[in-house]
Amino acid sequence: MWLAMSDLPAEGRRLTFDDPAIWTVPLQEFGIPCRILVPLEAELFVVPHHGDGVDGCFIRGTLRGEVSLPCNRCAEDARIVINSDFETFEPFPVEHDAERASQQERLSSDDVPDEEVVRIKDGVAQFNPQALLWEEFSLALPVKPLCRPDCxxxxxxxxxxxxxxxxxxxxxxxxxxxxxxxxxxxxxxx
Ligand SMILES: [Zn+2]
Ligand SMILES: [Zn+2]
Incomplete structure (x- = not known):
């Protein structure tokens, strides 16, 4: 799902997401033993930014839900409350970078390219909210999940x-x- 920046009003737009596939598809793809206990819900506020030599978009968002991962010490389910607030600026790749990136993509078409958050396609700046939500979700997961602090x-x-x-x-x-x-x-x- 790509959003064209030109479709967004200058004052920004609020978007909500609750399609579990945003998280379950990459979880499965990467083989992460994570189960969703309370459905994840996300809200993004996206403001396009032009000028100052850098074009991109400001994004403010929240991600809430609850998941489980195997405990790092005992391998039983560790419940993880996802309650994350984030703010980020995603700069658009400049035109010649974008060309080079697409050339590289052609060269290494066998590899699965990283899911991009922003891109320029046919001269149009686009934003992929699902890629950002996956990034924010993986950042919210603990490196060493514990079923309880004193496991x-x-x-x-x-x-x-x-x-x-x-x-x-x-x-x-x-x-x-x-x-x-x-x-x-x-x-x-x-
Ligand atoms: Zn023993
Ligand atoms: Zn444990």
Missing amino acids: KGLCPVCGHNRNKGDCSCATEEGDPRLAALKLFTPTRKQ
Whole structure:
């Protein structure tokens, strides 16, 4: 979905998005094990900008919803509340850059090109809100999701989920500081 900037009024336009495909299609494409728990809803306010040597568009937006990712420590579902406010300026590529980009695209047509947020096509500046919403969504995801801040993770010995109680390995390991003392004691001379 491309919006021609020339179709936008100078004072800007408010756009709302709730089509799950905006997020589910790239999630599937990139194989990200993320499930949507509360449907994502986004609002964008797009203002075209001309002059000062840079043409582009100012975008202010919100993205809300709830998703789940596997916990970084125990692999159980981690619920992630998406509640993001963002502001960005997307400059349009200048004409010769755009030509070069399209040449490169032809050269490397086998590769899947990154989804562009803005482009110049046939001399018309265009904006792709879905690409921006995907970018903002991926920025809102934590690098290391946790099911809870104090997740105890899995036992490295038996793989037991330590949030569901201790396994028998836990007591054997003991306190690492005491273990160090035990090693130290026999060699101590008085
Ligand atoms: Zn966890
Ligand atoms: Zn264990």
